[in-house]
Amino acid sequence: MTIENLLKNLKEHAPDLDSEGIWPARQLSWLAEANVLRWVVPNAYDGLDVSAEELTQGYEQLAQACLATCFVLTQRNGACQRISGSNNEIMKRELLPRLARGEIFATVGISHLTTSRQHLANPAVQAELQGDEIRLNGTVPWVTGAEYADIIVTGGTCSDGTQVLVALPTSAPGVKVQSHAELMSLTASYTAPVQLNDVVLPWDHLLAGPVEGVMKQGTGGGAGSLTTSTLALGVCGRSLELIQEQADVRDDLRSVANGFSSELATLREDLYASLAGDQDQPQRSAAAIRQRSNSLVVRITQAAMAISKGAGFLRGHPAERAVREAMFFLVWSCPQPVVQGVLEELSCREGF
CATH class of the missing domain: 1.20.140.10 (Butyryl-CoA Dehydrogenase, subunit A, domain 3)
Structure with a gap:
């Protein structure tokens, strides 16, 4: 599918996506057909690794055609960029080629590490590093496409104030996706809280940290980007x-x-x-x-x-x-x- 046809299809179906509030599965399949899902994935992992200018131009065109689809894409791309920008070769090899082909869906749950719930005395997600394991407890407040995600790039705060970022499989025991929110707009993004009850991950799922301000490390776009x-x-x-x-x-x-x-x-x-x-x-x-x-x-x-x-x-x-x-x-x-x-x-x- 050409970019021109993609934009035409997205624009035509944007009103229905807004009124019905359904997950944009069809739109994501169009993105895959147009090779858009390969944009931020490095060449070595079956991606296109487009320039920052090309990516920005693409986002502007997509948002003009259908904001909901473009927003979902940015959250998915944010996850891809955090994975590819990490030093975790295991996660890169395992996830990036499948993400480039659209075989799995990844998203981010990082607002609690940057802008959301920063006023609370206790961190939204607490992280404990125990030997070769990472234990997570708490609630990730905003996760776009949580119900449909295979991987959530998220993190937590340790007792010493440092933070970690991990590739969290939604199939892991203790991960519970809550009902998605009815929003003023973009309900189709299926943004929902994700509860983490004593979730234990092996060390090889660590993408960054422990470090202060983990979201300032690597790539992926932070608050106000x-x-x-x-x-x-x-x-x-x-x-x-x-x-x-x-x-x-x-x-x-x-x-x-x-x-x-x-x-x-x-x-x-x-x-x-x-x-x-x-x-x-x-x-x-x-x-x-x-x-x-x-x-x-x-x-x-x-x-x-x-x-x-x-x-x-x-x-x-x-x-x-x-x-x-x-x-x-x-x-x-x-x-x-x-x-x-x-x-x-x-x-x-x-x-x-």
């Missing part, structure tokens, strides 16, 4: 299309469409410059781009809703879906400085 901003750009692009369609028949909307188009183009330029390592200018830092992406996706989707009038308020209208999807970026992998920026803008404080 450019991947999140890229997906927001995809939703912005889809909303801009709605606005431009109306501007083509309404002269009073041309300046609005042009303004959003210019802002999106500038943001995209800065994002790709940041990706290439040019972060000397303040507006090109990952945090600044995330904050700008959040701001734009909220404003442009609401503008599309306002322009669509009553029709846009109907359940299933593209503008209505985009508004709900925009809210996702206010909570997904959103570090405190970005949250603070959002709150300052929403409260119309000085500087916004």
Whole structure:
């Protein structure tokens, strides 16, 4: 399947995926047919190992076509990247070729190690290192596709404050996937908590650690990374299309469409410059781009809703879906400085 046909299929079926809230099994099979599942897997393990720029361009296109499918893919790719970026050759050989071919599904459960539940006195998942075993207890709060995952890349915190990252088979005794959440949008991602009751893993499932801030090690994108901003750009692009369609028949909307188009183009330029390592200018830092992406996706989707009038308020209208999807970026992998920026803008404080 060509990328063009893939994007067409994803766009056509995105409304049904949203309304029905079903797991995107068919969409994932299309990704496999188009070799998208090989993007982040190294060549040595039957992958394509595409460049960061190619991956980012792909994410933006996929998010514009179907955010739910693209989000699931990023969580799966995050797992692949954490595995391939580790020093664990056993897990690489065992998992990466099968992931590249779409034979198994992996995902991540790492928010409790970065942004989620960091305010709690006790860690969400406690890890004990006992000889050649790793024992895990607790709850991984957010795991996309947990019910369908064969492997969850997750971790826990040891008594000394260090953290470990592991490749957790969902078939391991003590792993219990809870019911998936009914979300404001992206319910089809089947994001659910996973309970770990005295789960014991052999040492060869260790991907990183024990070390302080294990998510700062290796690759895979942390909180507030450019991947999140890229997906927001995809939703912005889809909303801009709605606005431009109306501007083509309404002269009073041309300046609005042009303004959003210019802002999106500038943001995209800065994002790709940041990706290439040019972060000397303040507006090109990952945090600044995330904050700008959040701001734009909220404003442009609401503008599309306002322009669509009553029709846009109907359940299933593209503008209505985009508004709900925009809210996702206010909570997904959103570090405190970005949250603070959002709150300052929403409260119309000085500087916004």
